[in-house]
Amino acid sequence: MIKEDLNTFIKLANKLVDAENHTPVVEPISPKGVTQKLNLELSSEGISEEEFYQLLEDVMLNTPRTATNRFFNQLFGGRKGKATLGDLLAVMLNTSMYTYKVAGPMVGIEKAVISQTAELIGYEANQAGGTIAPGGSMSNYMAMVMARDKVDKDSKNHGIGVKMLVYTSADCHYSIAKNSALIGVGRNQVRFIPTDQHGRMLVEELEKQINIDVNNGHLPFFVNATAGTTVLGAFDPIEEMSSICKKHNLWLHVDGAYCGSVIFSEAYKHLVNGAHLADSFSLNAHKMLGTPLTCSLILSKEKSHLYDSFSNEAEYLYQTDEDDFNLGKTSLQCGRRNDALKFWALWKSIGTRGLEALIDQQFLLADFARDYIKKNQDYTLYSFNDSISICFNYKEIPPQKLCTLLYEKAELMVGFGQFKGQEFIRLVTINSNNTEKEILEFFRVLEDFVAANRGELQIPAGATKA
Numbered sequence: 001m002i003k004e005d006l007n008t009f010i011k012l013a014n015k016l017v018d019a020e021n022h023t024p025v026v027e028p029i030s031p032k033g034v035t036q037k038l039n040l041e042l043s044s045e046g047i048s049e050e051e052f053y054q055l056l057e058d059v060m061l062n063t064p065r066t067a068t069n070r071f072f073n074q075l076f077g078g079r080k081g082k083a084t085l086g087d088l089l090a091v092m093l094n095t096s097m098y099t100y101k102v103a104g105p106m107v108g109i110e111k112a113v114i115s116q117t118a119e120l121i122g123y124e125a126n127q128a129g130g131t132i133a134p135g136g137s138m139s140n141y142m143a144m145v146m147a148r149d150k151v152d153k154d155s156k157n158h159g160i161g162v163k164m165l166v167y168t169s170a171d172c173h174y175s176i177a178k179n180s181a182l183i184g185v186g187r188n189q190v191r192f193i194p195t196d197q198h199g200r201m202l203v204e205e206l207e208k209q210i211n212i213d214v215n216n217g218h219l220p221f222f223v224n225a226t227a228g229t230t231v232l233g234a235f236d237p238i239e240e241m242s243s244i245c246k247k248h249n250l251w252l253h254v255d256g257a258y259c260g261s262v263i264f265s266e267a268y269k270h271l272v273n274g275a276h277l278a279d280s281f282s283l284n285a286h287k288m289l290g291t292p293l294t295c296s297l298i299l300s301k302e303k304s305h306l307y308d309s310f311s312n313e314a315e316y317l318y319q320t321d322e323d324d325f326n327l328g329k330t331s332l333q334c335g336r337r338n339d340a341l342k343f344w345a346l347w348k349s350i351g352t353r354g355l356e357a358l359i360d361q362q363f364l365l366a367d368f369a370r371d372y373i374k375k376n377q378d379y380t381l382y383s384f385n386d387s388i389s390i391c392f393n394y395k396e397i398p399p400q401k402l403c404t405l406l407y408e409k410a411e412l413m414v415g416f417g418q419f420k421g422q423e424f425i426r427l428v429t430i431n432s433n434n435t436e437k438e439i440l441e442f443f444r445v446l447e448d449f450v451a452a453n454r455g456e457l458q459i460p461a462g463a464t465k466a
Helices: 002-022 049-061 081-093 105-121 136-151 175-182 203-215 238-248 260-264 304-310 340-374 399-408 436-452
Strands: 129-133 164-169 190-193 219-226 251-256 280-284 296-300 379-381 389-394 413-419 422-428
Touching (some): 002 049, 081 340, 105 260, 105 296, 105 340, 129 136, 129 304, 136 175, 136 280, 136 296, 136 304, 164 175, 164 203, 175 190, 190 203, 203 238, 238 251, 340 379, 340 389, 340 436, 389 436, 399 413, 399 422
Parallel strands (some): 164 219, 219 251, 251 280
Antiparallel strands (some): 129 296, 280 296, 379 389, 413 422
16 A cells, blocks of 8 residues: 555655646635635545545645745745655654664764764764754754753752843844743743844843843843844854853853854854854754755754753663663653654765855855845845845835735745844745846846736836835
8 A cells, every 4th residue: 555655645746846847836825715725624534545636636736835946935945855855764764763772773873963063063072962853943942941951950850949041132033032931931031132233143232231130130041142043144243152151151052043054164154153162053954954844953062961951761761772872862852753864865965065065055146146136226235245135125115015915926935024123025045956047037027026016016107216
């Protein structure tokens, strides 16, 4: 039976690839209309093979196409064949990553990925440790738990007994506040430090706030540096932040979910100078490195912190082999799918230099897009160099209205964002399969669309940038 289902999968996958080539953006179904168009309800009886196949095809062909050259909407995109192959094999093998007994060589694969990533950060490989988590939010959560347990070793047993404070930039990922609630610190104990005109944390404001809190008898314990803020793609100054953290004995974490992967590039790793000074570092291989969702790496400079916070004895589970190969001892999860194999398959197939080329291509495309905008008077640029988020507006059209209409009419998938009160379109050049041709096509489609939809967009005749 499995061979028949695999043949069905191949048939469906080929149809999807053909559809992506011919129609790169799917006409969206409204949330209220999805159950009317597609038979999604479950029932006591199954359906025939013919109905089942047709339903799978309909669902597949009506799902947003994140691998095409017109998808610029999120901080991921594109598809790498070897990584996809690794993910498919992980599904077939269906191992869980908590013990060597059940995962075997897959443990060695995850350990190789963690070890060599630690070396790229600048950690001592024999001292550092890490694990793979389902997303950047979870990686940030684990970093915050380790920091909490370091400063208050009894908190994991008796709960938090003092007011503990978290510091992060005003433009950080929302998971920092969310995780503060989840670990028992509380959202109100997060200090959002102002940023400069490029979205980077102002370190003098960080130290000022820490001093105020210490003088008020509070307990600072965690500082978050962002390597690639969600909107502008800004990099906080890690080295300067590290000096402050050492002075006050604070845990420094680098949230590199979006752009921490610059460690793979000789040309751009300077954007995270000082990463080796941080107590923990995370990156999402499913973003800049083109690995299928999800694959987030969280690394600790001292692996003992992972054991201290996440190890728990379970005789029914840990029955063989040494702890170092029982990965459940350093993970928040028990049952955990094998997300290492897809990243390892890509890395092994193209090497570290190949991964470097992916990163460099994304920055090259970003430079090309910025140059195009700067040369055209109908555009206003809001972002800066050394970022793969290109933030701009076109002909003073409200960005939310333009992005929404492009989506509804199945022309382009691109999002919008805000920074210091200014709203703009955010083009993300994270799909390294793209070339300058696809970037030019993006602008051509956008400009032609605006010209053809002036009425709906309410653009006065002859309007250009003010």
